[in-house]
Amino acid sequence: MTVNDAERTHPDDQPADGEPDSRARRVAAARGAARTLHRSPLHVPLAERFSALAAAAPQVVGADDATDIYGDGVVAVLEEEVARLLGKEAAAFFPTGTMAQQVALRCWAGRTGNATVALHPKAHPEVHEAGALSTVSGLRTVHPTDEPRLPTADEVRELPEPFGTLMLELPLRDAGFVLPTWEEFEAVVEAARERDAVVHVDGARLWECTPHFGRSLPEIAGLADTVYVSFYKSLEGLSGAALAGPRTLVEEARVWRHRYGGKLFQQFPAAVSALLGLKHVLPRLPAYVAHARVVAEALREGFTAAGVPWSRVHPERPHTHQFQVWLPYAPDILDEASLGQAEETGTLLFGRWFADGPPGLSVTEVTVTEEGLGWTAGDVREAVAEFVRRLPR
Template identity: 50%
Template sequence: MTGAHGISGLCDDQPVEDNTRQRRTAALRGCDRILSGIRPPTMREHLAVLDETGLLDDEPDFYGGGPMATLEERVAELLGTEAAVFFPTGTMAQQVALRYGADHSGRDAVALHPLGHLEKHERHAYNQLTGLRAVWPTTEPRNPTADEIAALAEPVGTVLLELPMRDAGFVLPSWDELVAVAAATGAAGARLHLDGARLWESTVHLEHPLHEIAGLADSTYVSFYKTIGAISGAALAGSADLATYARVWRHRYGGMAFQQWPAVLTALAGLRRELPLIPGYVAHARTVAAALAALPGARVYPEPPHTQRFRLWLPGTAEALNEAAVTLAEEEKIWFAAGWQDADVPGLAMTEITVAAPGLDWTADDIIEVGGRFLARVSPS
């Protein structure tokens, strides 16, 4: 996804021809109503957000400090950790977290899920850069259970959970399941690391605040451009010892840029603006999902959604559904859902739905009515 909530359905590594992307972006920007995602901000709109922080007259960061230190303190406060360290990318932050686990345990194996971000979207950086090996506790489309962690065939330095697991449908465990996995990880002598790129969205389903979720883990990564809407950036949170280690390896990996204040300030603004709104997005996602599931031939997963995002399947090819989405936007100024991909299920294509501020005005009746018009463009008969 891109931006605060993504151009509906565009995946992190999904190739899109420039002219297709430009047409889709132009159509979305011209819409009066948006069901899934947000209107992608221009660079000028991104920069206008910087003034919201009230920090533009302060000194910028110089290889750290300044507003970066303010952001790090805010994240540590939210997650209840001793410290947090800003990184330019989540990929870099997670490599440092896994390296820390290997260095401190002497174990070069990491318990990962084959659908996790590190396996599917990071070009196996944990192996190519650090020489770590993956052990898969399960191949089921969910995070591993405590029993599966206890049954690992070899010792691992880190157990990694992705909360929520995006490529399984933005799914989360229950709170009791998460507590049990944390206990099993500790009993195995391993560290628990949370890939929490979208952890901000997980508190409603888990029914516990951010600091209690992060409190189960030894380290937590959060993204600032996913959900929060910053230009870029991430943080790795945990102990003071981890933070000291992370700052050294951030420098070694090339992540200590001279100044990073534009990303930092948009992250601070996003935390203030979006965090209070997320529970409302998650609640409305359940209304949206139920209405979409009522469309002819539709499938929704999970139902109800665990976060403000979920998967939708509709009849048709990805090409036909994407064309229908763009022409609906161009002709009626309504953005329904795009980013369709052909699915394993014959006759269906899949996309990811993101419920954000623009989608809050849609009622179930609105969704069914516009959904019918959308499907008519795919199959007029």
């Protein structure tokens, strides 16, 4: 993908070059929509977000608890909870996932004696971190495959040079939030072990992988030596991430976190919001995944019924509660149709569209969360018909 991670994470909220009012229009349309498949926290006004966090905080922290200082207090509570949920010995809070992942990979490079990381070319460090693995951490990357999926066991075995760490992004977001089968996941981990490599999982969105794998979080995380998880991508937290794994490696990671400038004086707002996400959003994710599959099927049916010359929902059966939609129109045409539908009917079906792949094709990411659970398949098909009515014929 050619756009930056902030744009892909929250496509409704990034101003396009030369369009100073485009963000304001998108946010206004999202706030004003009576019906949407997902309501981003970024669309909530600042004061309302502050008030909601303060009102909910007593659900996860004591009213008289002290604020954290350099990672104690509520931050330590969050770390313990993440380690428990993932079945790991320890976890460390990081202000960003980018930092957590770089630290994990450089720690493993030191322990394995090999600074080469095998990963997918669409993985987050290759696409969204401005070459940080090599520029900042002195690491080198190789690619077992460039197919739009995770590598297979044979591709890992046949990689013609040694590597110290195999990094797997679960799900692989820029390929369409795709996951391997459980058997494929087990096999690729075993192939890495045969190569004397450790396995690190980019689990920014690991929380919603349990329905696809049919396994618990500890079982999934248990196949990897270390796992990074995000608190804002799926759990609706303010920010932050955690690195979980062996206690000795996590302690080493804390040292590198300080060196990278990630030992912040106070982080309690992010930690509280993360605990609230674990308490309230995490249990809802399987329902979101199940309904995303209903929505995806209805979208396909809707585009077919509306006579769109070509469309694709990818994956056909979503692996998580997020997936891609592809249409043969320019992004500005699709953006205008999306915004016009929201402004005129109060229904926001799609977020921002991007040019990608062959000329003339555009892609958007669909996320189904609490708001989307109220949509029936018929509601989705009707919304598609209204959306297509705004496209050129």
